[in-house]
Amino acid sequence: MDAIRLDRVTLARAKRIVLSEVSLAIHPGEFIGVFGPNGAGKTTLLQAILGLLRPVAGRLEVFGVAPMRGNRLAGYLPQHRASVAELCLRGWDFVASAIDGDRWGVPLWTRAPRREVDRVLAIVEADRLAARPLCELSGGEVQRLLLAQALLGQPKLLLLDEPFLSLDPHFQQATVDLVKRIQKDQGITVLFTAHELNPLLDAMDRVLYLGQGRAALGTVAEVITSEVLSRLYGAPIDVVQVDHRLLVVSGHGVVDADAHRHDV
Amino acid sequence: MFEYEFMRTALVAGSLVAVVAGAVGFFLILRNLTFAGHALSHVGFAGATGAALVGASPLWGLLAFTLLAALAMGFLGARLRGRDIAVGIILSLALGLGVLFLYLYTANASQATAILFGNVLGVDTQTVRALLVLTVVSLSALAFISRPLLFATLAPELAEARGVSLRRVAMLFLLIVAIAVAEAAQVVGVLLVFALMVAPAATALRLTARVGWGVALAVALALAETWAGIALAYGTDWPTTFCIVAVSCGCYFLSLLRRPGQSASANAAH
Numbered sequence: 358m359d360a361i362r363l364d365r366v367t368l369a370r371a372k373r374i375v376l377s378e379v380s381l382a383i384h385p386g387e388f389i390g391v392f393g394p395n396g397a398g399k400t401t402l403l404q405a406i407l408g409l410l411r412p413v414a415g416r417l418e419v420f421g422v423a424p425m426r427g428n429r430l431a432g433y434l435p436q437h438r439a440s441v442a443e444l445c446l447r448g449w450d451f452v453a454s455a456i457d458g459d460r461w462g463v464p465l466w467t468r469a470p471r472r473e474v475d476r477v478l479a480i481v482e483a484d485r486l487a488a489r490p491l492c493e494l495s496g497g498e499v500q501r502l503l504l505a506q507a508l509l510g511q512p513k514l515l516l517l518d519e520p521f522l523s524l525d526p527h528f529q530q531a532t533v534d535l536v537k538r539i540q541k542d543q544g545i546t547v548l549f550t551a552h553e554l555n556p557l558l559d560a561m562d563r564v565l566y567l568g569q570g571r572a573a574l575g576t577v578a579e580v581i582t583s584e585v586l587s588r589l590y591g592a593p594i595d596v597v598q599v600d601h602r603l604l605v606v607s608g609h610g611v612v613d614a615d616a617h618r619h620d621v
Numbered sequence: 622m623f624e625y626e627f628m629r630t631a632l633v634a635g636s637l638v639a640v641v642a643g644a645v646g647f648f649l650i651l652r653n654l655t656f657a658g659h660a661l662s663h664v665g666f667a668g669a670t671g672a673a674l675v676g677a678s679p680l681w682g683l684l685a686f687t688l689l690a691a692l693a694m695g696f697l698g699a700r701l702r703g704r705d706i707a708v709g710i711i712l713s714l715a716l717g718l719g720v721l722f723l724y725l726y727t728a729n730a731s732q733a734t735a736i737l738f739g740n741v742l743g744v745d746t747q748t749v750r751a752l753l754v755l756t757v758v759s760l761s762a763l764a765f766i767s768r769p770l771l772f773a774t775l776a777p778e779l780a781e782a783r784g785v786s787l788r789r790v791a792m793l794f795l796l797i798v799a800i801a802v803a804e805a806a807q808v809v810g811v812l813l814v815f816a817l818m819v820a821p822a823a824t825a826l827r828l829t830a831r832v833g834w835g836v837a838l839a840v841a842l843a844l845a846e847t848w849a850g851i852a853l854a855y856g857t858d859w860p861t862t863f864c865i866v867a868v869s870c871g872c873y874f875l876s877l878l879r880r881p882g883q884s885a886s887a888n889a890a891h
Contacts, residue, residue, distance in 0.1 A: 407782045427784025435778030444651065444775075447830040451775055454832070458772025459783045463764050466833075490830040506779060 358421045360385045360514055360546040361406060366415035368401050375401045377570035378415065383548070383563075385420075385513070388540050389574075390557040391550040393567035394590060399550040400436055402567070403516045406548070407431055420513065427459055432512035434503050436519045436550075441491055441499075448494065448502050449474060449487040455506045477505040480539060497528040501535070508539070515539070517549045521556070529556045536560070554581065555602045581605070622855045627742055631861070634744040635847040637756045638804045638817070643843030644763060645801040646822035647836050648794065651774050655819050657694060657795070660712055661802045662814040664690040667715040669736045669811065670722035679736055680751055683806055686715075687799035695792035739810030739862045741851065752804055759800040766793050771832065808847065809862045820869040821846060827876040846872060 361383040368376040375398035383389055391399050404410040405417055408424035417423065420430055441451060456470045466474075478487050483501045491499060500520060507515060517536065521529050533549075537560040540547045548565075551557060564580040566573045568589030573580045580586075581603055586594040590607065597604045604611055622628045649658050665683040672682020694701060701708060723733050735743060744752075763770075773780040773790045781787055805814045825838035850865030857864070 433782045450832045454771045454775045459785050464768040
């Protein structure tokens, strides 16, 4: 069974077609880097996989079934995060707030949920961070707690929306390494959206590149080519290799640099 | 002071209100909604004076208006953000209406002062019974929604993905806030609800970084500050409202001396 399967799926947001008749299959345990220009539909695709957005047409399956809101098989790191950073609440409590958070009642955090929180904190190596209040943590440290939160309940699929946002380049590689280790150790399928290609080059099993309503899925060598990207951008694109780094260049300059950020 | 029945009644009423104000105030601060609480109390003023005008109990008028305003806020939701001017004008209108109702209801001026600034020493046993019911209802409702409320407050995007209806949680919480505001106004009046609902919770958040301890501490502080205020009023003959507000604000100022989050670093284990 595929982890994610799209069969002629069309996704629209506010009546604008974002992805048009896309078909692809992602295997369980794969690490997929998801790229594309602003508005290409990276976030929209993740939201459809989470069941927050229904396809206009076509069939989308997550582990063989149509995605439902509240699906516990999927862990999610959202792109736009509430500004909890000013709150001086303990990181541990922040992570724990997501435990059974969809059920009514009082969060008592008895032994079983406590153990689950400690388990995910250990996975992201944030046991010590969790003892500190959020207002004292850096952006990278808060993000590790968010990653821990996404791992609650042992999801089989991890959807990470722009984890590089507001991260120093130094932390980018550390984040990728951490996610790669989680993917291997836990056998989790990972979809990791980003603008920067290079930090992910070694970690990715395959690349999913979105643009112009279309999608290309394949190895880096197959997808990151002048021909494929020119089609996805609808403009001539060159791919230049410099010291094992790939630069995607359009007529206006380097495309995958930090220049454009906030995505749809 | 316990030999007087009005003192005993005041302590009971004050305690019932303090428990709700402390617990609700904690989430009010986490959700960054403190001024929504303030706004609700202003709208409540028109309700309280309107009720007095038609001969009903000000508490029920207050409650009806705060609940209605909470529903309106819930429905408008995010559209209210950044609409300070519109909200401010509605609040002015509500306060203005309150003044009109007071003018039409010419019985006595002490009624107006009681609504605006509270009069916990004048609370009758009937009101205490009403407060008891409201406290039980609002605390039960808060307990019922507390897990999704905390989740939706701290991680709204993830909560939504996990199937929590952010709108429903926000609406239910605002209704609970409306009850808490109506209750708090009985003790410190509509103008000073902030002091009872926000100050203890804000103090608690500076003293602990844990959610559970925070709620417990906010409730304990609200109770202690209310009792201390009533006792101080008994000893000095100053207005009770002033004494409660002075004690709770004093505690908050004292807590500012301490860097937040220290306790969390000191005891890492849970």
